[in-house]
Amino acid sequence: MNKAYNFRLYPTKEQERLFAKTFGCVRFVYNKMLGERIELYERFKDDEAKLKKYKSPTPAKYKAEFAWLKEVDSLALANAQMNLQTAYNNFFRDKRIGFPKFKAKHRDKNSYTTNNVNNNIRLEETKIKLPKLGFVKLKQHRYLPGNQIIKSCTISKSSSGNYYVSILVEFFQDVPPISPARENVLGLDFEMKTLYTDSQCERAEYPRFYRKALEKLAREQRKLAKCTQGKQQ
Structure with a gap:
């Protein structure tokens, strides 16, 4: 089973600056890729088969030109690419949804998602370890199941300036299988x-x-x- 747990974060000033930089880089990569998608769509919009086969570049393409992208979590940038691909596929599935739109700093929610790879995300007492940030203080008002596996985390900043983390965990329940017993049949x-x-x-x-x-x-x-x-x- 997968379940998400939301907790309040209390980052330091340095961690807040890195959060802001990551939000901006994720938004930048998303918009860069979307710009290329729009240009391609305008060229081949009459040939949807070619558009669907197009493989978008990875965020690594932009790191050579924009070196500051290397300062943030690479998995956050990869998830931005996946989010754009999902929005793009939804557009072709149902045109009424509309083409993906550019993200704006003051209009869209400041957030990014990162994945747990080689235990780079873990909870320890009143802190959570996040890639590139180290341990960030959090208020853990409820405990996670003992046999859980952290899959990913989504960090967000509210309009009031508070930071939150949504931890997606996978856990297993030892439930014995139930075999149905057929006693009476009624037509x-x-x-x-x-x-x-x-x-x-x-x-x-x-x-x-x-x-x-x-x-x-x-x-x-x-x-x-x-x-x-x-x-x-």
Whole structure:
């Protein structure tokens, strides 16, 4: 089973600067790749087969020109590429969704996702270790299952300036398999009047409230017909 746990982060000033740099780099790579996608789409929009076969470049392509991309978590940049690919595939699946849009600093949420590789993400007491950042203080208000495996983390910054981490974990539950025991078999055959007749020749017995109340209803309607408007009974 996969489950996400959200916790509040309390980074240092230096860690806040690295968070901000990572948010910006992820947004930059996403927009760079999207720009290339748009240019390609304008050239070959009449040939969707060619567009779907196009393999987008990896973030490593931009590191030679923009050396500051090497300062942040490479897995965060790789996830930005995956997010764009998902949005691109959704567009071809349903054009009503619309083509992916550029991300803006003050409009879109500041966040990035990184993956756990070789135990580079782990919880220790009141801290979490994150790639490139080291240990970041967090408020762990609930404990994770003992047999859990951390799959990935999504770090985000709220509009109020608070930082949060969403930890996606995979854990296993020792639940013994249940074998269904078949004791009795009952067949049902639809019938218009009684809904069904079963294989034991039993029929569903409707309460038939309306038919049982017809006599009382007729009596009350006769009383109502004799009433004068505005007169109390």
